[in-house]
Amino acid sequence: MSELLRDRYRVKIATHGEKALRIAGGESRPDLILLDVMMPGMDGHEVCQRLKADPATREIPVIFLTARSDVADETRGLALGAVDYITKPISPPIVRARVRTHLQLKAGADFLRDKAAYLEAEVARRSAELAAIQDVTIHAMASLAETRDSDTGNHIRRTQHYVRALAEALRGHARFRDTLTSDYIATLFKSAPLHDIGKVGIPDRILLKPGRYTPEEFEVMKDHPRLGRDAIAQAEAQLGTPVGFLSMAKDIAYGHQEKWDGSGYPQGLGGDAIPLSARLMALADVYDALICRRVYKPGMPHEQAAAIIAEGRGRHFDPDLVDAFQTIQDEFQAIAHRFADDDVTMQRKREWMETVSPPDIA
Known part of the structure; x- marks a missing residue:
């Protein structure tokens, strides 16, 4: 997978779940996570659960990449919050296409989220400004009477x-x-x-x-x-x-x-x-x-x-x-x-x- 993707993307590799969680929660968070299900120690399902439970990593899209092809496995992976489910053996063009699609979706979601946060902050700023103007007006009127x-x-x-x-x-x-x-x-x-x-x-x-x-x-x-x-x-x-x-x-x-x-x-x-x-x-x-x-x-x-x-x-x-x-x-x-x-x-x-x-x- 690294060989397939590193010519187009910066790829970080984790060989077990704990390392994956450390990378995902670091200062430079990934834009997309490809996650195996069967791993030593913590399996992919638990890793996905922890990622989605943490506000810092909740919005990172997860694609399960696994040899498990049962419908029940795919259903469970999507229920845990994964955005896609790719079974092995993989088709390189399909993997690249799905990765590209989900990165584009992530970029769009980030833009909308940032826009919403900006608008929320702007509304809060304007509301605070309006409240301040009201307070100043009230005290000016009251002070006029007081004089x-x-x-x-x-x-x-x-x-x-x-x-x-x-x-x-x-x-x-x-x-x-x-x-x-x-x-x-x-x-x-x-x-x-x-x-x-x-x-x-x-x-x-x-x-x-x-x-x-x-x-x-x-x-x-x-x-x-x-x-x-x-x-x-x-x-x-x-x-x-x-x-x-x-x-x-x-x-x-x-x-x-x-x-x-x-x-x-x-x-x-x-x-x-x-x-x-x-x-x-x-x-x-x-x-x-x-x-x-x-x-x-x-x-x-x-x-x-x-x-x-x-x-x-x-x-x-x-x-x-x-x-x-x-x-x-x-x-x-x-x-x-x-x-x-x-x-x-x-x-x-x-x-x-x-x-x-x-x-x-x-």
């Missing part, structure tokens, strides 16, 4: 991580296990920064007011969930197709000020009528508002904030969400520390607010 508010950019990061931690803690709960899939939680994390995007439509005299709102001012402030939902809906409409994270962002923006007992706004929804994403955000948003310092107020201790969350169980918040919060409150506290606002950031925010806040009128 007009007393909150800082770290409020966005903290609430993102709060809602994800809370959702993860609820994954095994009977009420939520069908909803809180990995995809849902990933979309939740991506959408959360847009919860207060509607604040861009609130006048500075109200948005930046450090004290309590008058009833009239509060009515204006209560419109920010609708403004946020409408802004996101308009962006989605311009795309011309529904987008998962934007749909959830609309639910969060419009529903995060609702309360479990129906006393929230803007719709006065209660219980499970409030989207789960909005219920998660409501708890995260309130916790952050309580524990984090603002330009006009210090933050309260975690223990006091946790007590207020507990008091809101069944009134402000979904009871099961409060229970989950209490089991992972240390994680909430760790997130707050990790993304705490530093003194430089707070000073810059304070100076900015002083330039845009309306003067007090005696």
Whole structure:
């Protein structure tokens, strides 16, 4: 066989199965294997089985070359993954023709496999690029809202991580296990920064007011969930197709000020009528508002904030969400520390607010 083929191909010879497996699994793998069945030690059938079981050699075509001519032998060889079965005595022209044919088929299969791998990598690259663009767009929009508010950019990061931690803690709960899939939680994390995007439509005299709102001012402030939902809906409409994270962002923006007992706004929804994403955000948003310092107020201790969350169980918040919060409150506290606002950031925010806040009128 070597004499027959080496004038056209580079031929490597193995006199037993173990050597054949070493050659096939080496750095320079063969494009085709001619394999005898009857060999000393390991027979050809076992060699073929091992070749096909190894991902590194699985795609190398195997032609059995043997004196066994029974149909049962040929059937077994093909069942093991061989592409052809040549019986001895051989016809040199036929062997050369079959070798040439299977090498051409192998070349075509390699091309298609490489093409598929390239396309798969390209799709993965484009998908990652699209996801990055989405993330940048979301954070740009959220940062735009943040620049007009007393909150800082770290409020966005903290609430993102709060809602994800809370959702993860609820994954095994009977009420939520069908909803809180990995995809849902990933979309939740991506959408959360847009919860207060509607604040861009609130006048500075109200948005930046450090004290309590008058009833009239509060009515204006209560419109920010609708403004946020409408802004996101308009962006989605311009795309011309529904987008998962934007749909959830609309639910969060419009529903995060609702309360479990129906006393929230803007719709006065209660219980499970409030989207789960909005219920998660409501708890995260309130916790952050309580524990984090603002330009006009210090933050309260975690223990006091946790007590207020507990008091809101069944009134402000979904009871099961409060229970989950209490089991992972240390994680909430760790997130707050990790993304705490530093003194430089707070000073810059304070100076900015002083330039845009309306003067007090005696």
